[in-house]
Amino acid sequence: MPTVSSEELAAAAGVNSAKLRKDFSYLGSYGTRGVGYDVEYLVYQISRELGLTQDWPVVIVGIGNLGAALANYGGFASRGFRVAALIDADPAMAGKPVAGIPVQHTDELERIIEDNGVSIGVIATPAGAAQQVCDRLVAAGVTSILNFAPTVLTVPDGVDVRKVDLSIELQILAFHEQRKAGEESAAAAADGAAAPAARRTPSTDQGPDGDVPAVMPA
Amino acid sequence: MPTVSSEELAAAAGVNSAKLRKDFSYLGSYGTRGVGYDVEYLVYQISRELGLTQDWPVVIVGIGNLGAALANYGGFASRGFRVAALIDADPAMAGKPVAGIPVQHTDELERIIEDNGVSIGVIATPAGAAQQVCDRLVAAGVTSILNFAPTVLTVPDGVDVRKVDLSIELQILAFHEQRKAGEESAAAAADGAAAPAARRTPSTDQGPDGDVPAVMPA
DNA sequence: CCATCTTTGTGCACGCGTTCACAAAGACAT
DNA sequence: ATGTCTTTGTGAACGCGTGCACAAAGATGG
Ligand SMILES: NC(=O)c1ccc[n+]([C@@H]2O[C@H](COP(=O)([O-])OP(=O)(O)OC[C@H]3O[C@@H](n4cnc5c(N)ncnc54)[C@H](O)[C@@H]3O)[C@@H](O)[C@H]2O)c1
Ligand SMILES: NC(=O)c1ccc[n+]([C@@H]2O[C@H](COP(=O)([O-])OP(=O)(O)OC[C@H]3O[C@@H](n4cnc5c(N)ncnc54)[C@H](O)[C@@H]3O)[C@@H](O)[C@H]2O)c1
Numbered sequence: 001m002p003t004v005s006s007e008e009l010a011a012a013a014g015v016n017s018a019k020l021r022k023d024f025s026y027l028g029s030y031g032t033r034g035v036g037y038d039v040e041y042l043v044y045q046i047s048r049e050l051g052l053t054q055d056w057p058v059v060i061v062g063i064g065n066l067g068a069a070l071a072n073y074g075g076f077a078s079r080g081f082r083v084a085a086l087i088d089a090d091p092a093m094a095g096k097p098v099a100g101i102p103v104q105h106t107d108e109l110e111r112i113i114e115d116n117g118v119s120i121g122v123i124a125t126p127a128g129a130a131q132q133v134c135d136r137l138v139a140a141g142v143t144s145i146l147n148f149a150p151t152v153l154t155v156p157d158g159v160d161v162r163k164v165d166l167s168i169e170l171q172i173l174a175f176h177e178q179r180k181a182g183e184e185s186a187a188a189a190a191d192g193a194a195a196p197a198a199r200r201t202p203s204t205d206q207g208p209d210g211d212v213p214a215v216m217p218a
Numbered sequence: 219m220p221t222v223s224s225e226e227l228a229a230a231a232g233v234n235s236a237k238l239r240k241d242f243s244y245l246g247s248y249g250t251r252g253v254g255y256d257v258e259y260l261v262y263q264i265s266r267e268l269g270l271t272q273d274w275p276v277v278i279v280g281i282g283n284l285g286a287a288l289a290n291y292g293g294f295a296s297r298g299f300r301v302a303a304l305i306d307a308d309p310a311m312a313g314k315p316v317a318g319i320p321v322q323h324t325d326e327l328e329r330i331i332e333d334n335g336v337s338i339g340v341i342a343t344p345a346g347a348a349q350q351v352c353d354r355l356v357a358a359g360v361t362s363i364l365n366f367a368p369t370v371l372t373v374p375d376g377v378d379v380r381k382v383d384l385s386i387e388l389q390i391l392a393f394h395e396q397r398k399a400g401e402e403s404a405a406a407a408a409d410g411a412a413a414p415a416a417r418r419t420p421s422t423d424q425g426p427d428g429d430v431p432a433v434m435p436a
Numbered sequence: 437c438c439a440t441c442t443t444t445g446t447g448c449a450c451g452c453g454t455t456c457a458c459a460a461a462g463a464c465a466t
Numbered sequence: 467a468t469g470t471c472t473t474t475g476t477g478a479a480c481g482c483g484t485g486c487a488c489a490a491a492g493a494t495g496g
Contacts, residue, residue: 005443018446018485025445033444033491050389051396058388065287070384072283075368079385080392120391143398144391146384150293160394162387166288166364167297169380170276171268173338173362174298176378178269180361223473236455236476243475251461251474437496444491454481461474466467 005036057084057116059142061133062125063093063103066148070124071099084116089129106136113140120144127151134161223254275302275336277360279351280343281311281321284366288342289317302334307347324354331358338362345369352379 006024010017024031029045031037047053058076060067063086070076071086086103088094094105104112112118121142123130130149137145144160147153153161224242228235242249247263249255265271276294278285281304288294289304304321306312312323322330330336339360341348348367355363362378365371371379 007443016485018487019483021443021445022484031444032493034442034493036443051392052389054396056388056392056395065290069283069287073384075385076388079389081385081388119395120388122388144395146387146391158398160391162391164382164384164387166291166382167293167299169364169382170274170294170299170338170340171270171297173364173378173380174269174274177274177337177362178272180376225473234455236457237453239473239475240454249474250463252463252472254473439496440494442491442493444489446488446490447486449484449486451484452482454479456477456479458476459474460476461472463470463472465470 002039003032003036004039004042006031008036052080055080055082056120057082057118058120058122059083059085059087059109059112059116059118059137060122060124061087061106061109061137062123062129062149063088063098064124064126067122067124068098070122071101081120084118085112087112089125106133109136110140113137113142118142120146122146122148123153124148220257221250221254222257222260224249226254270298273298273300274338275300275334276338276340277301277303277305277327277330277334277336277355278340278342279305279324279327279355280341280347280367281306281316282342282344285340285342286316288340289319299338302336303330305330307343324351327354328358331355331360336360338364340364340366341371342366 006017006021010020013020021031024037024042027045027049029037029042031042058081060070060083063071067086067088071083076083083099083101085108086098086101087106087109088103089106091105093103096103113121119142121137121144123133123137123145125133127149130147130151131153134145134147134153134155138155138159143158145153145155145162147161147163148166150165150167152163155161224235224239228238231238239249242255242260245263245267247255247260249260276299278288278301281289285304285306289301294301301317301319303326304316304319305324305327306321307324309323311321314321331339337360339355339362341351341355341363343351345367348365348369349371352363352365352371352373356373356377361376363371363373363380365379365381366384368383368385370381373379
């Protein structure tokens with residue numbers, strides 16, 4: 001029976017092993033003391049808890065540059081998401097296939113969502129149309145929205161919105177970059193002539209977690 | 219002189235006003251008691267602290283579906299980012315303009331970064347090529363990377379990586395969705411027949427912040 | 437069956453960000 | 467000037483996630 005210890009997993013993920021064990025304990029995933037966790041069982045438990053065992057139909061609204069890229073992206077299917085429909089307001093696009101799926105007109109939005117039991121919607125329209133599209137999605141029964149438009153969406157209680165703002169991602173990088181530049185004086189003598197030597201532990205914290213350090217007065 | 223109070227800003231942003239005031243106090247942004255904050259001065263202070271006053275040259279590597287969408291995206295320029303170059307390994311793409319910018323071959327990568335003083339790179343290549351591209355970017359002097367490939371990148375200390383994993387965004391939504399479904403019994407009598415009534419406060423927390431609730435034993 | 441060794445599960449303490457609550461500051465009217 | 471009224475700035479309390487440290491569990495070998 002293939003097993004892993006919390007220590008091994010923690011090292012691979014770059015996190016503390018105690019945290020990892022405690023998280024697992026919440027799932028009720030029992031490991032075996034002295035041995036570790038049964039890999040297969042662990043994977044199953046986590047998948048189930050995360051909702052990866054069922055597949056979720058999603059609709060993408062706004063098939064422009066970004067929407068088309070998303071439609072073409074194979075990474076969704078492999079994680080249990082199925083693109084149920086592509087929707088765009090442009091009549092010229094109706095019927096035209098993108099990634100093998102014919103684009104449907106916005107008029108069909110409500111019917112599509114109902115017919116397919118869609119509860120997750122992706123908004124990739126221009127910012128100006130986002131709220132309006134959002135309202136229609138919600139009215140039709142969608143309760144989770146992934147929003148790429150640079151707008152704060154207003155939704156009723158019970159509806160989840162996640163906003164992906166790529167500009168902000170870059171801004172966070174730029175912010176840190178600026179910080180680095182400001183530390184030239186202190187760090188100057190510490191590193192020698194560049195030569196990015198290999199560091200073979202994955203860098204901790206490369207997720208979109210809120211990790212902008214507090215801005216203390218310098 | 220146009221001003222805003224912390225209370226107004228907090229309501230608009232959906233956060234606590236005290237937090238907002240405390241955050242501002244770290245910037246040294248002095249408001250006027252009894253009045254609020256001078257809008258113009260506040261915007262300037264925040265912009266400066268966030269690094270929005272200078273513009274940052276960025277390179278995008280991997281001009282496929284996603285890379286092309288990013289290149290076409292106007293939202294970057296408006297936040298002070300300038301696409302210095304588009305880079306792809308496919309010889310067939312070299313010279314072909316995307317979003318008005320000619321694609322350059324990977325061979326030019328080091329030269330481009332050096333010539334333009336680029337410190338921020340965007341990786342939109344397939345997962346298999348990401349680490350290799352990352353290594354070259356870092357070796358050439360890039361110290362901040364926005365990674366769209368579904369891989370954990372290994373980088374030397376001093377280099378920041380932000381990973382944008384769209385599948386995970388969907389997974390988080392699906393996770394919450396699953397939770398909602400599990401609460402049917404308790405919430406059944408509480409809401410009546412749907413009718414998503416307008417709630418005119420922007421929903422708190424729609425950012426990609428780590429906000430997955432602890433998974434307590436049910 | 438007992439001893440030893442590994443690894444889990446978790447109580448507890450620490451640190452940090454959030455929120456409360458209020459004194460002080462300043463605008464504005466009288 | 468003086469008083470009132472609004473809003474800031476911040477000390478202190480709170481809550482929560484993280485990490486430490488260790489007892490208990492169980493495997494494994496003698
Ligand atoms: N392209 C990017 O890399 C990128 C990055 C970050 C954010 N965004 C945001 O994503 C959104 C889309 O970007 P894009 O580059 O694909 O834009 P785009 O103009 O290429 O595509 C927008 C699409 O939405 C459709 N549309 C417009 N109104 C609609 C409506 N009411 N209902 C349905 N469809 C409608 C248009 O017909 C068009 O096909 C924008 O809000 C943009 O700010 C894009
Ligand atoms: N399309 C999406 O919506 C989406 C969403 C999430 C994540 N991603 C990820 O983003 C990446 C790109 O996705 P895509 O859909 O644009 O793929 P794509 O295949 O359309 O584009 C990849 C591009 O990278 C180029 N490339 C390959 N190796 C390279 C190298 N070593 N150096 C430079 N360029 C190289 C290819 O020539 C191609 O143009 C993938 O890792 C994918 O998993 C994409």
